[in-house]
Amino acid sequence: MIKNINVKGLIAIVVSATMLFAVLNANAADPKAMHPERNNYKSAGIFGKWDIPSLQRGFQVYQEVCAACHSLDLIAFRSLSDIGYNEDEIKAIAIEYEYETIDGDGEETFRPGIPADYFPAPFANEAAARAANNGALPPDFSTLVKAREHLGFFSSTYGEDYIVALMKGYEEEVPASAPLGFELPEGAYYNHYIEGNAIAMAAPLYDDMVEYADGTPATIHQMAYDVATFMAWASDPTMQERKQMGLKVMLFMFFFVILLYFTNKRVWAKVKKGEDIDPSKI
Structure with a gap:
C-alpha cells in the first residue's frame, strides 16, 4: 500500500510539473505577454545614483507631452531641487501654474504657484478625466513605476522597463503576429506590452517631438527612457539617500x-x- 501511495504521489508530482511547464511555455509564446526588455539605469544596484541630466530631460518630456493627461500628485515643486534645479528655477516653474484660493472678501480667485505647492492635476476629478479620455483614467505618474515593478521567480523587471517598452510598443494596425481573430476595440490602439494588447492612449511620442535643452537627440527611445527615469524618481525620491x-x-x-x-x-x-x-x- 505504501508503494502504491509513493507511486501515486510521484505521478502527481510529474503531472503537476508537466502542467506548470506547459503553462510557462504557453505564456512565453503568447504574443499578449511580451516581456519588456531590460535597460541600463544608473540608479540600479546598491551603488545606484540618479542620472540628473536624464531626470531633467524626463521632466521636460512630462511637462511638454504627458502633463496634459497625467497627474503628479505626490511631488511638490520644491522637490525638483533633488534633480538639479535651483531656487530661482523652481520658482519660475511653479509660477506657471494657477491655484484657486479665497481672497479677503471671501470670493474665489486664483494665485500663482509657489515652491511649496504640489503639481496640480490636469482634470478637476476622475469623471472629468474619464470623459476626456474615452472612459479611461490616466494613471498618476508619481506611483506608476512602483505599481509596474515586477519581481518574479524566473525574471524581474524594473517599472521603468515597462514604461519604455509601452512607449515603443505601438502598432498602427494589428500585425500578422497577433492572435487569429484579434479585434481592436473602437477608440483603442494596439500595443505589444499592455495586457490584452489594447490601450486607450494613442502613441504619445515620435522622433524630435521635443527639443532637449542639452542638445540630446530626441528619439522615441531616448524620450521614453528619460521620462521613465523621471517617473522612477517621482515614485521613490529618497532612493539615493x-x-x-x-x-x-x-x-x-x-x-x-x-x-x-x-x-x-x-x-x-x-x-x-x-x-x-x-x-x-x-
Missing part, C-alpha cells in the same frame, strides 16, 4: 562584527585556560 544610508549601516555592521569576534575570542581564550576573568580588562 536610502542606498547611501544602507551602505553606511552595512559598513558599520561589518566592523562591529569584527570587533565582536575578537572580543569573544579574547574572553573565551582565558576561560579555556582556566583563568579568572577581570571585566575591567576585557
